[in-house]
Amino acid sequence: MGFFSSLGKEQYDRKYSDRELVRRILTYFKPHRLKMTLIVILVLMLAGISVAQPLIVSRGVDLLKPGIGEWTLVTLAGAVTVAGVLNWAVNWASRRLTARTVAAVVIKMAEEGFKAATDHDLSFYDTVASGKVVSRITSDTQDFGQLVTITTDVITQFVESGILAIVLLNVDLRLSLILFSLIPLVALMTYFYRKLARNVTRQGMRAMANVNSTIKETISGIAVAKNFRQESSIYNDFDEANQTSYRVNFRRGLVLSIVFPTLNALGGMATALMIYTGAINVSKGFVTAGVWYLFIMSLDRFLYPVMNLASFWTQIQNGLSAAERVFALIDAEPAVKQIALESVDKIQGRVEFRHVDFYYVPDEPVLENFNLTIKPGENVAIVGHTGAGKTSIAKLVSRFYEFQSGEILIDRRDIRTLNLEEYRRRLGIVTQVPFLFSGTVAENIRYARPDASDDYIEQLAGKIGNGEWLKTLPDGLQTNVGERGAMLSMGQRQLVSLMRVLVQEPAIFVLDEATASIDPFTEWQIQQTLKYILAHTTSILIAHRLSTVRSADRIIVMHEGKIIEVGNHDDLMDQGGYYAGLYNTYFRHQSLAYIDEVRNLRPEKAGL
Numbered sequence: 001m002g003f004f005s006s007l008g009k010e011q012y013d014r015k016y017s018d019r020e021l022v023r024r025i026l027t028y029f030k031p032h033r034l035k036m037t038l039i040v041i042l043v044l045m046l047a048g049i050s051v052a053q054p055l056i057v058s059r060g061v062d063l064l065k066p067g068i069g070e071w072t073l074v075t076l077a078g079a080v081t082v083a084g085v086l087n088w089a090v091n092w093a094s095r096r097l098t099a100r101t102v103a104a105v106v107i108k109m110a111e112e113g114f115k116a117a118t119d120h121d122l123s124f125y126d127t128v129a130s131g132k133v134v135s136r137i138t139s140d141t142q143d144f145g146q147l148v149t150i151t152t153d154v155i156t157q158f159v160e161s162g163i164l165a166i167v168l169l170n171v172d173l174r175l176s177l178i179l180f181s182l183i184p185l186v187a188l189m190t191y192f193y194r195k196l197a198r199n200v201t202r203q204g205m206r207a208m209a210n211v212n213s214t215i216k217e218t219i220s221g222i223a224v225a226k227n228f229r230q231e232s233s234i235y236n237d238f239d240e241a242n243q244t245s246y247r248v249n250f251r252r253g254l255v256l257s258i259v260f261p262t263l264n265a266l267g268g269m270a271t272a273l274m275i276y277t278g279a280i281n282v283s284k285g286f287v288t289a290g291v292w293y294l295f296i297m298s299l300d301r302f303l304y305p306v307m308n309l310a311s312f313w314t315q316i317q318n319g320l321s322a323a324e325r326v327f328a329l330i331d332a333e334p335a336v337k338q339i340a341l342e343s344v345d346k347i348q349g350r351v352e353f354r355h356v357d358f359y360y361v362p363d364e365p366v367l368e369n370f371n372l373t374i375k376p377g378e379n380v381a382i383v384g385h386t387g388a389g390k391t392s393i394a395k396l397v398s399r400f401y402e403f404q405s406g407e408i409l410i411d412r413r414d415i416r417t418l419n420l421e422e423y424r425r426r427l428g429i430v431t432q433v434p435f436l437f438s439g440t441v442a443e444n445i446r447y448a449r450p451d452a453s454d455d456y457i458e459q460l461a462g463k464i465g466n467g468e469w470l471k472t473l474p475d476g477l478q479t480n481v482g483e484r485g486a487m488l489s490m491g492q493r494q495l496v497s498l499m500r501v502l503v504q505e506p507a508i509f510v511l512d513e514a515t516a517s518i519d520p521f522t523e524w525q526i527q528q529t530l531k532y533i534l535a536h537t538t539s540i541l542i543a544h545r546l547s548t549v550r551s552a553d554r555i556i557v558m559h560e561g562k563i564i565e566v567g568n569h570d571d572l573m574d575q576g577g578y579y580a581g582l583y584n585t586y587f588r589h590q591s592l593a594y595i596d597e598v599r600n601l602r603p604e605k606a607g608l
Contacts (some may be wrong), residue, residue, distance in 0.1 A: 002245045014328050021320055025326060028105045037102045039152070042094035043135070043425040047160035049087045051167060054297040056080055062290030098152050106145040113137040113326050122400040126360070130211040136329050139208070140322035147319020154316075157305035164298055172287050175295045178277055182270040189262065204252050204318075206458060207245035214241040267300075274299050336402045340417035346505035347426045348377040348411050349538030351397060356393060357404035366392045367561045379534045381552035382541040383582060388558040390542045391432070394510045397540060400431055410508075428506030428537065434497035436485030442477035443497050446486075449502040460502055469495050469522070491522030498529040508535040510550075527551070545581075555579065 016024070060076040117133050142572045168176045177325055218234045278292040351374040358367040366389050374380050395401045396408060399420060408415040410423070425448075436444050446452040454477055461467045469492065473479040485493040501509065513532070520536065523545070532541070532546065545550045550569050557565035557579045558565055565579050570578040 011245070014324075014331070016327060018320065021323055025323060028108055028569060029101070029402050032101050033440040035097055039094060039097050039101070041089055042097070042150070043156045046090045046094060046156055047163050049083055049090060050160045050301075051164045052082065053083045053087070054164075054294055054301070056083060057297065058294035058579045060290070061293045062288050073604065077155070078299075087518040094152075094156075095149075095269045095479045096571055098149060102148045105148065106141050107328055109144065109323075110141045112330050113141065116330045116332065119334065120332065121334055121402070122395070123335045123360070123402070124332070132209040132213045133329065134208040134327050139212070140325045143322035143324065143329055144319050145205055145301075147316060147322070150315050150319070154305060157301075161305050163303050165299055168298060170293065171294065172281075175274075175278060175281065175287065175291075176438045179274065179295060179299060182266075183302060185266060189266070190520055201249045201607065203246070207241075207248040210241045211238075214238050221466075229481070256508050267582060271296070271299055286390065293462055336420075337556075338416055338418070338420060339414075341419045342413065342417045342424060344418050344422040347423075348375065348509050349378075350410040350411050351410070351508065351538065352407070352412070353393075353396075354407040354409065355397070356403050356408060358396060358401070358403040360401075365561060367403075370561065370563075370565065372556065374540065376411075376538055379541065379551070379553045380556055381541045381549045381554070382556045382558060383543050383549060384558035385582070386447060387560075389561040390558055391512055393417075394429075394512050394542055397508070398427060398510055399423065425504075426507045428504055428509040428533065430494075430497050430501055430509075430511045432512040432542075434490075434493040435486065436481045436484050436493055436496060439481065440477065441473060441481060441488075441496055444481060445503055446502055452503050457499070457503060461499060463532060464495070464525055464554035469525050489522070490524070494526055494531065495522070498526065498533070502529065506537055509533050509539040511539065512542040557582070 032453075056076065056079045063072060063076070114137050118138065165176070165180070168179065201381055205585055214237055218238060247570055274296055276587055278287070278295055281287045282292045295393075351372075353370050353372040356370040357365065358370070360363045370389075370395070382393060384390055392401075397415075399415060404423075410418065410590055415423075437447070442457060445457050457477060458467070458470070461470045470476055473492070479487075481488050481493075481496070485496070488496065531551065534551065541552060543552070543555075549555060553566075553568070555567060555569060555572060556563055557577075559578060565575070565577055567575070567579075573583065
């Protein structure tokens with residue numbers, strides 16, 4: 001039980017009471033007051049028409065006697081037909097209006113869920129699988145839409161029962177009390193079923209989210225899986241998640257298998273009781289056969305809404321659980337918290353870290369009492385072994401993560417006071433693994449500046465190695481990059497990602513340089529792009545290439561979250577310290593390999 005209760009639970013999940021959920025859901029319907037009013041009117045009309053049908057039939061039963069006129073029968077048949085046609089028309093209008101209203105609400109909820117997902121900082125996705133977020137925005141919002149539709153049906157049935165109850169009380173009090181006494185039994189069972197259904201439904205949705213997440217991760221990494229011949233392994237991962245989903249949903253099915261037969265048995269017993277008591281009353285002359293028939297027909301119309309509530313309870317709880325999961329995503333507190341929203345019109349590019357402490361996991365510090373000042377227009381390369389804290393500096397400047405103490409200042413202004421959207425417009429960020437969206441090269445380059453023309457992009461591209469890299473693409477700027485840029489080489493992806501930053505014209509440039517092996521010609525083109533960017537920005541370079549390190553104004557050498565050496569390449573080599581050792585064990589071999597490759601190229605192509 002403990003396994004199922006914790007299945008797929010996220011750190012940001014929270015429980016809402018039914019009252020909280022209903023109050024929250026109603027806020028989404030406030031903009032649709034007119035439509036909701038029309039739906040209520042149609043529901044009342046539908047309930048009245050539905051009540052009229054058994055009344056007409058019961059009246060016809062009382063009229064059935066020898067010598068009844070044909071016109072009377074025609075009138076009764078016509079009345080039943082008209083009631084049926086009106087029932088269909090009003091029901092169609094009600095459902096159509098309900099569908100439109102529900103669709104608008106579902107879209108709004110999906111929009112808020114998607115906005116919340118995009119607004120969350122990167123630390124949120126360190127612990128949350130993206131596939132589960134997708135499940136909440138898509139599947140859960142659709143399940144919520146089904147909840148509203150089902151609720152409308154159940155409310156219609158209860159309104160119909162209420163109108164019918166008033167009619168029956170006026171027809172015969174004794175049979176009415178017998179009929180009403182059966183309802184609490186069904187209602188009591190529904191109440192006990194409610195909590196059980198909510199629990200197993202929530203577990204079922206979490207299990208399905210796990211399946212969706214496994215599928216998404218598997219498909220995204222299918223190339224890696226095939227490279228390492230792990231098809232059977234990823235199938236086993238999927239099968240495990242799928243089998244877990246099967247067990248959870250089978251358990252939910254067991255709950256349903258107990259409830260429905262019990263409800264049907266209660267309904268059968270109630271019908272038998274009404275037939276027996278009604279027959280006695282008819283034989284004694286207390287009521288007519290038509291009234292007896294009216295109560296037998298009304299029995300289903302009374303018990304059906306309560307039984308329907310029980311039978312639909314899984315779907316109702318499914319919808320409530322779906323709403324709960326979507327609201328949990330929307331309400332999740334961001335780790336990155338801004339204390340103000342000051343406008344960022346222009347950035348000079350001064351960056352300061354003052355006594356900054358930062359960790360990803362408590363008690364595992366990455367930066368401790370960290371201090372660093374980068375002057376406007378300065379190009380700083382940060383080097384060090386893996387885990388030294390280099391990438392963390394880039395993430396903090398980009399405001400992707402929240403630091404725990406100290407200050408980070410941009411142009412002497414607290415970074416937590418700046419309008420994040422405006423601030424990031426003035427940042428140019430290239431991650432270690434360049435990510436491209438499906439589409440053309442041009443579409444990816446103008447991602448941050450949709451108004452950039454092809455001519456402008458080609459003009460910028462021409463400044464990088466005379467635009468040679470662009471000529472190597474089969475369709476130039478209109479070349480399709482494929483999913484995640486799969487149709488381009490790694491070097492071409494890096495060039496496109498750098499061009500994307502170049503078009504943006506940032507004030508601060510952050511490069512977490514990739515370590516991918518690329519040919520010297522592409523390396524030279526990348527360096528040309530970097531030189532152009534560095535000439536116009538304050539730059540923080542998480543450097544892995546010697547050429548990038550040597551082009552920096554200042555080299556910051558880090559070890560275990562602390563700055564241990566600062567200087568340019570020549571000064572640091574002369575010191576013979578940590579940087580010199582790092583150079584001799586890594587950068588020097590990289591440089592020699594680069595020279596060997598360049599010797600095999602035509603000098604004019606290598607740009608030498």
